[in-house]
Amino acid sequence: MVDVVISEFMDAAAVETLTQRYAVHFDAALVEDRERLLSMGRGVRALIVRNRTRVDEALLARFPDLEAVGRLGVGLDNIDVARCQERGIAVLPATGGNASAVAEYVITGLLMLRRGAYHSTAAVLDGDWPRQALVGHESQGCVLGLVGFGGIAREVARRAQALGMSVIAFDPFADPSDPAWQMAEHIETIESLLARSDGVSLHVPLTEQTRHLIDTEAIASMRPGSVLINTARGGIVDESALADALCEGRIGGALLDVFECEPLPADSDLTRASACNLVLTPHVAGVTHESNVNISAMTARDVSRVLEGNA
Numbered sequence: 630m631v632d633v634v635i636s637e638f639m640d641a642a643a644v645e646t647l648t649q650r651y652a653v654h655f656d657a658a659l660v661e662d663r664e665r666l667l668s669m670g671r672g673v674r675a676l677i678v679r680n681r682t683r684v685d686e687a688l689l690a691r692f693p694d695l696e697a698v699g700r701l702g703v704g705l706d707n708i709d710v711a712r713c714q715e716r717g718i719a720v721l722p723a724t725g726g727n728a729s730a731v732a733e734y735v736i737t738g739l740l741m742l743r744r745g746a747y748h749s750t751a752a753v754l755d756g757d758w759p760r761q762a763l764v765g766h767e768s769q770g771c772v773l774g775l776v777g778f779g780g781i782a783r784e785v786a787r788r789a790q791a792l793g794m795s796v797i798a799f800d801p802f803a804d805p806s807d808p809a810w811q812m813a814e815h816i817e818t819i820e821s822l823l824a825r826s827d828g829v830s831l832h833v834p835l836t837e838q839t840r841h842l843i844d845t846e847a848i849a850s851m852r853p854g855s856v857l858i859n860t861a862r863g864g865i866v867d868e869s870a871l872a873d874a875l876c877e878g879r880i881g882g883a884l885l886d887v888f889e890c891e892p893l894p895a896d897s898d899l900t901r902a903s904a905c906n907l908v909l910t911p912h913v914a915g916v917t918h919e920s921n922v923n924i925s926a927m928t929a930r931d932v933s934r935v936l937e938g939n940a
């Protein structure tokens with residue numbers, strides 16, 4: 630009988646901690662084989678996933694004894710949280726465990742997109758020396774606009790301030806009296822944030838309200854030459870509208886780590902903007918060796934707490 634199923638990659642030390650107390654089935658390839666995952670649900674008390682395992686109604690029906698879903702990350706859009714609540718299943722995100730990883734990724738991306746000097750390997754190897762074409766912008770003194778001002782955005786703000794940027798943020802849900810606002814100017818509307826920012830970074834969950842928040846109209850209100858970074862969730866940016874804006878040179882570049890459809894389909898709209906200071910990565914902003922250790926330890930601890938509490 631298995632107590633805990635882990636369907637995506639997790640740090641070995643945390644798996645070992647769980648194995649000392651419970652019968653654990655750890656198979657990072659399970660996410661690719663849904664039928665096999667569903668077939669092992671009976672008797673399982675905890676399921677541990679990253680962002681690719683769909684913990685939906687169909688899966689929950691096949692795990693009748695589930696007490697906890699550990700999420701090795703922060704976003705919960707792959708989990709039917711409402712259904713879990715109805716069933717009394719604890720949903721356990723590793724909040725904060727990958728915040729530094731994402732914050733460092735965002736700052737690196739912003740510096741890289743604004744400087745624009747890092748796409749020259751092929752040219753230099755070819756004997757070209759395109760110095761004048763690669764004169765970019767410094768980021769000291771620029772305005773960084775954060776859409777959403779939760780934990781990860783605050784880590785970004787702290788680093789941006791240390792580099793001499795001015796930080797502004799839009800977040801209708803963040804308490805305006807929170808001392809964290811000392812790091813960022815509070816902006817009332819997303820339009821004014823977009824109009825003032827040299828770089829925009831998204832830090833909101835994907836909901837019906839945020840789907841295509843960055844659409845043609847929003848992109849039109851961005852400063853000419855400004856850059857966009859999305860490490861939050863794919864559906865927040867209208868990829869076709871972004872590709873148009875990049876191709877027409879209306880904005881200066883974009884870094885996307887998340888997409889409407891992952892992996893990206895071969896006919897993605899983004900293909901046509903590939904030469905326009907566009908950088909794409911496969912949903913790795915939050916994934917470092919250090920964050921993997923952090924979030925795995927947090928998840929093992931939280932799952933154990935629930936299982937022990939219910940024992």
Ligand SMILES: O=C(O)[C@H](O)COP(=O)(O)O
Pocket residue numbers: 678679680681701702703704705727912915916
């Ligand atoms: O929500 C998150 O924390 C990110 O999507 C990273 O999650 P993952 O490491 O499970 O992909």
